[in-house]
Amino acid sequence: MEMPTPDPGILAKKGRVVARLSDVLPKDAVISDISETRAYECDALTAYKCPPLCAVLPASTEEVAAVLKICHEEGVPVVPRGSGTSLAGGALPTADSVILGVARLNEVLETDCDNRFIRVQTGRTNLSVTGAVESDGFFYAPDPSSQLACAIAGNIAMNSGGAHCLKYGVTTNNLLGVTMVQMDGTVVEIGGAHMDAGGYDWLGLICGSEGQLGVVTEATLRILPKPEGARPVLMGFSSNEVAGACVSDIIKAGVLPVAIEFMDRPIIEICENFAKAGYPECEALLIVEVEGSPEEIDAQLGVIMQIARNHDPVELREAADSDEAGKIWLGRKSAFGAVGQVADYMCLDGTIPVSALPHVLNRIEEMSQEFGLKVGNVFHAGDGNMHPLIMFDANKPGDLETCEAFGAEILKLCVEVGGCLTGEHGVGIEKRDLMDVQFAAADLEAQMRVKDVFDPAWLLNPAKVFPLKASEHRRSAAESAAA
Amino acid sequence: MLSPATEEDLAGILAERSEPLDVQGGGTRRVGASERERLSTAALTGITLYEPGALTLVARAGTPLAEIEGALAAEGQMLAFEPMDHRPLLGSEGEPTIGGVVAGNVSGPRRVQAGGCRDSLIGVRFVDGTGTIVKNGGRVMKNVTGYDLAKLMAGANGTLGVLTEVSFKVLPKPEAVASVLLEGLSVADAVRAMSKALASPFEVSGAAHAPVGVDGAPVTMIRVEGFGDSVAYRAEKLRNLLSEFGPVAVETREGRDGGVGTAAGWRWARDALALAEAEGDVWRVSVKPTDAPKAVDALDADRILLDWGGGLIWAAVPPGTDARARLKGIPGHATLVRADAESFKRLGAFEPESVPLAILAKKLRQQFDPKGILNPGLMG
Numbered sequence: 001m002e003m004p005t006p007d008p009g010i011l012a013k014k015g016r017v018v019a020r021l022s023d024v025l026p027k028d029a030v031i032s033d034i035s036e037t038r039a040y041e042c043d044a045l046t047a048y049k050c051p052p053l054c055a056v057l058p059a060s061t062e063e064v065a066a067v068l069k070i071c072h073e074e075g076v077p078v079v080p081r082g083s084g085t086s087l088a089g090g091a092l093p094t095a096d097s098v099i100l101g102v103a104r105l106n107e108v109l110e111t112d113c114d115n116r117f118i119r120v121q122t123g124r125t126n127l128s129v130t131g132a133v134e135s136d137g138f139f140y141a142p143d144p145s146s147q148l149a150c151a152i153a154g155n156i157a158m159n160s161g162g163a164h165c166l167k168y169g170v171t172t173n174n175l176l177g178v179t180m181v182q183m184d185g186t187v188v189e190i191g192g193a194h195m196d197a198g199g200y201d202w203l204g205l206i207c208g209s210e211g212q213l214g215v216v217t218e219a220t221l222r223i224l225p226k227p228e229g230a231r232p233v234l235m236g237f238s239s240n241e242v243a244g245a246c247v248s249d250i251i252k253a254g255v256l257p258v259a260i261e262f263m264d265r266p267i268i269e270i271c272e273n274f275a276k277a278g279y280p281e282c283e284a285l286l287i288v289e290v291e292g293s294p295e296e297i298d299a300q301l302g303v304i305m306q307i308a309r310n311h312d313p314v315e316l317r318e319a320a321d322s323d324e325a326g327k328i329w330l331g332r333k334s335a336f337g338a339v340g341q342v343a344d345y346m347c348l349d350g351t352i353p354v355s356a357l358p359h360v361l362n363r364i365e366e367m368s369q370e371f372g373l374k375v376g377n378v379f380h381a382g383d384g385n386m387h388p389l390i391m392f393d394a395n396k397p398g399d400l401e402t403c404e405a406f407g408a409e410i411l412k413l414c415v416e417v418g419g420c421l422t423g424e425h426g427v428g429i430e431k432r433d434l435m436d437v438q439f440a441a442a443d444l445e446a447q448m449r450v451k452d453v454f455d456p457a458w459l460l461n462p463a464k465v466f467p468l469k470a471s472e473h474r475r476s477a478a479e480s481a482a483a
Numbered sequence: 484m485l486s487p488a489t490e491e492d493l494a495g496i497l498a499e500r501s502e503p504l505d506v507q508g509g510g511t512r513r514v515g516a517s518e519r520e521r522l523s524t525a526a527l528t529g530i531t532l533y534e535p536g537a538l539t540l541v542a543r544a545g546t547p548l549a550e551i552e553g554a555l556a557a558e559g560q561m562l563a564f565e566p567m568d569h570r571p572l573l574g575s576e577g578e579p580t581i582g583g584v585v586a587g588n589v590s591g592p593r594r595v596q597a598g599g600c601r602d603s604l605i606g607v608r609f610v611d612g613t614g615t616i617v618k619n620g621g622r623v624m625k626n627v628t629g630y631d632l633a634k635l636m637a638g639a640n641g642t643l644g645v646l647t648e649v650s651f652k653v654l655p656k657p658e659a660v661a662s663v664l665l666e667g668l669s670v671a672d673a674v675r676a677m678s679k680a681l682a683s684p685f686e687v688s689g690a691a692h693a694p695v696g697v698d699g700a701p702v703t704m705i706r707v708e709g710f711g712d713s714v715a716y717r718a719e720k721l722r723n724l725l726s727e728f729g730p731v732a733v734e735t736r737e738g739r740d741g742g743v744g745t746a747a748g749w750r751w752a753r754d755a756l757a758l759a760e761a762e763g764d765v766w767r768v769s770v771k772p773t774d775a776p777k778a779v780d781a782l783d784a785d786r787i788l789l790d791w792g793g794g795l796i797w798a799a800v801p802p803g804t805d806a807r808a809r810l811k812g813i814p815g816h817a818t819l820v821r822a823d824a825e826s827f828k829r830l831g832a833f834e835p836e837s838v839p840l841a842i843l844a845k846k847l848r849q850q851f852d853p854k855g856i857l858n859p860g861l862m863g
């Protein structure tokens with residue numbers, strides 16, 4: 001992965017930058033010792049590592065503003081960081097950048113059940129947001145599998161999704177307001193507790209902008225009343241095509257499950273060995289979950305099971321109680337961990353139109369033969385967001401490169417059938433150089449013009465999202481303007 | 484009036500153009516009147532892709548809303564965000580287009596459950612003020628590839644670009660609908676009742692209140708939708724939940740073609756028909772629901788309608804009233820929807836943004852419309 005050469009001028013003035021940052025932050029909030037900055041050298045895309053110039057851990061919006069103002073004056077790039085669980089290298093530092101971690105910004109500022117929102121500092125973890133409103137009967141809907149660790153900051157930056165977003169939407173559909181600090185230290189308030197923010201849809205623009213437009217320090221999030229209950233069914237099928245057709249029929253029938261999860265044979269086997277969830281031996285598994293009162297659940301599952309029966313399932317199992325429900329989900333929820341036990345893996349995230357599912361799965365299988373690497377598929381089938389897991393051996397020379405080449409081919413296929421490179425993990429550095437597969441030059445140019453508006457010096461989260469070539473003249477123009 | 488029939492023609496027009504334009508779809512809700520030449524997208528028509536099994540629909544911007552809703556209904560589906568028809572309220576003519584709906588982020592009562600237009604929007608094509616054709620998003624419902632310019636275009640009212648194609652995630656049309664009705668509530672009690680309903684697990688898909696209902700008395704309407712048995716169950720649960728507010732009725736008749744019933748009732752709320760007959764200017768105010776009673780007092784309006792559980796207030800006030808001045812101190816924003824040209828000019832259709840956001844907005848327009856030809860002045 002090509003990264004811009006670190007600016008020697010910045011490396012040379014490390015001492016001064018650290019001193020200035022130490023003036024505005026408590027002592028323990030500035031980390032500059034090389035043995036300690038290593039803790040920030042990568043996110044969950046661990047194949048790429050680079051310790052930053054230094055890391056700072058501000059504890060208030062004012063401190064964030066002070067940090068950014070200094071970095072802006074010094075012309076030092078800043079990489080915002082939540083919990084570092086990005087799978088796209090979104091929080092990967094450059095050697096000449098300051099990591100701005102929001103982990104200390106983790107307070108709940110306000111909960112309001114009458115108006116159904118919660119206001120939090122963005123370093124707070126996703127699951128603990130639900131934790132703060134659970135006893136009032138509410139929850140925060142977007143539920144990435146990483147929800148125990150990932151922060152709202154990263155969720156907003158990546159517009160993260162989760163298993164239940166078929167019904168409840170992703171982060172952008174559940175975000176009512178933010179406090180954001182611009183690169184020059186200006187604090188902006190956008191939206192709030194009212195349902196639609198006025199003026200342009202700044203929230204929609206900020207959400208998913210991968211930390212390149214500003215540092216988000218506070219967020220107002222929509223909370224929802226917990227459903228009366230939920231129940232999954234497990235369905236096994238003799239081929240991916242049949243499972244795909246079943247998904248499409250369920251959607252057409254007018255039932256809207258909260259989740260439709262898909263697993264193919266390699267994943268079923270690995271998960272079963274790992275979690276002993278009692279999955280059947282078959283080509284494809286679906287987990288379909290619906291919500292409501294017990295009677296409502298019975299009625300919806302009645303419709304869904306009938307559709308499944310029309311597709312000759314090899315297994316059809318409705319959870320009788322919460323233990324059985326837990327068992328059905330157990331394998332799916334441990335999928336990434338289970339694969340991690342048997343191999344190193346790369347997790348892709350392209351989205352495809354649901355109708356292209358069988359074709360894409362077949363092509364992936366063919367490519368798997370060509371590249372000589374095993375691949376398993378586990379994903380959110382209701383919305384076409386695939387997660388092919390390519391398995392490789394990091395210790396075998398060349399294997400990572402083969403894996404990356406294979407991954408790139410899969411993502412190109414996703415775009416070719418009408419989909420996109422990333423459904424929820426973001427572009428980061430990982431998909432940066434594939435952006436021109438999906439976008440024409442003018443499309444990327446339009447996005448970069450937005451970046452120009454918010455961060456004219458291109459200091460925030462450098463070398464992410466846009467192919468280096470596409471952003472080259474902007475970055476060098478900004479650099480010479482600074483010099 | 485300029486009415487290009489292809490995206491390329493539109494791009495050609497904008498590349499050449501140096502004089503300001505009024506951009507419109509079907510022209511059913513022109514904001515203010517101007518002497519500028521009009522540019523209409525009404526000739527860019529046609530549904531280009533509809534895949535019911537994937538819940539996706541893509542259409543050119545000038546496609547009549549009615550055509551889209553018709554195509555969806557034939558497959559038992561719908562636009563989740565329930566866009567209003569402005570014609571009765573504004574006394575305007577013409578055919579609402581899907582591009583106009585997106586440009587205005589027009590969102591109806593189901594916003595409380597399914598989100599607004601911008602939440603259903605998954606992709607756009609547009610031509611910016613220099614004549615450059617730009618694509619963003621696409622036809623899949625989960626997509627975080629690059630910045631989300633589709634959302635930026637929703638509600639930009641044509642000031643950043645002229646939409647040529649829009650894609651949506653659509654939803655199955657519910658099998659049954661019920662309205663849970665309360666009569667005679669004060670605004671404060673109505674908001675309390677709606678908050679209670681919306682905080683329940685019974686999947687409320689609409690919560691509106693009119694101090695002057697169809698028959699002249701205050702009415703509060705709570706909607707549930709879904710499969711027949713489920714709707715009956717949830718309506719009953721809500722009836723019990725809300726019994727502290729007085730007698731509760733449940734309406735299940737559909738009344739699709741003008742009769743009494745759920746379809747007619749929610750169309751009445753969606754199109755703000757409570758205000759159509761009222762004199763004066765019409766404002767659309769967005770506040771935190773529990774601030775609604777305070778805002779209603781402050782507005783001192785001749786006619787009021789609350790939607791979104793109180794989060795949206797429609798208000799009819801005497802001509803020329805500055806509703807924003809009356810609402811001072813209450814967080815939110817107010818949009819002028821119906822008034823004479825002088826009032827639009829003096830008050831502006833949209834609430835001015837805070838200083839840092841106004842600066843960003845100006846820079847954004849300079850990037851996307853450097854010649855200042857797309858509805859200049861409309862959004863600051």
Ligand SMILES: Cc1cc2nc3c(=O)[nH]c(=O)nc-3n(C[C@H](O)[C@H](O)[C@H](O)COP(=O)(O)OP(=O)(O)OC[C@H]3O[C@@H](n4cnc5c(N)ncnc54)[C@H](O)[C@@H]3O)c2cc1C
Nearest residue numbers: 082083084085086090144145151154155157160161211216
């Ligand atoms: C096991 C595993 C499972 C996962 N499952 C899912 C899943 O189901 N769905 C899903 O969507 N993702 C998933 N992810 C990906 C990841 O968890 C999400 O992208 C998450 O939102 C990242 O949050 P974070 O706090 O860790 O952010 P980080 O990794 O720290 O940063 C992510 C991005 O956010 C930016 N950023 C961080 N803080 C700020 C801020 N304050 N202001 C502006 N920008 C900021 C960073 O610069 C970076 O670009 C998974 C990851 C793992 C490891």
